[in-house]
Amino acid sequence: MTLARTRDLVDAAVASRSAVLAFNVITLEHAEGVVTGLERAGVPGLLQVSENAVRYRHGHHEPLLAACQELGAAATVPVALHLDHVQDAALLRLGIATAWRYGVSSVMVDAAHLAYDENVAATATWGRDAHAAGLWVEAELGEVGGKDGAHAPGVRTDPDEAARFVAATGVDGLAVAVGSSHAMVTATASLDLDLVARLAASVPVPLVLHGSSGVPHDVLQEAVRAGIRKVNVGTALNVVLTEQVRRVLRDDERVTDPRRYLAAGRDAVADAVAATCAVVLAA
């Protein structure tokens, strides 16, 4: 199978009033675990590489994207590649220019930290370039807490402003602030489901939920029912991967072969992905 395209997976989610799950990848073990989990659940999904993940690779986006490309293309379910939370102009330029090489089919232009007018201008400009390269474009409005953005606790996206933002920028998907927050290691956030429904009614493009690791699975399911069409999951995978690495190293202090603990971490990622897909996408 070749890599799927984000646009097709999101369109399918819209048509079935479901969602596509998008998982953030930091290491090769993340990517392998995510693909295994998606295959076990029998659902399509996205591998996402964020600007932060690229920064961890000394600013090089190629090695991890190439690995994701190979893994996604070999998967038995449709897998697409996405560049997540890109703020840096140089990486945006490079990511858009080289997307074709790695099979990347979407990008999140993250200008939500800017004032509204500047967010509109930056998103519209980068969005045009990304569209010219054939990419599906996601942007964010309202800053989801945790990165002090639209995903900060207490921040909410206004439905009328969101509709104006989409019209002014031409983006294909919109990340909204509805109560979730980035980097939460416990699933204790509550979502404003009424706001999700109002946003879904007024915004003409699919809604994206960031910070989903902090939201209980049953609430995520309700968010999808209310209109969320792309669900981003990152931190929850890091939590289970690290827990298992810690367990293996604690149980046997003589372990030196990284395969021993990384295999446990990778298995935990696969389990978490399969479980998340099963619950969130349950009809």
Ligand SMILES: [Zn+2]
């Ligand atoms: Zn995010």
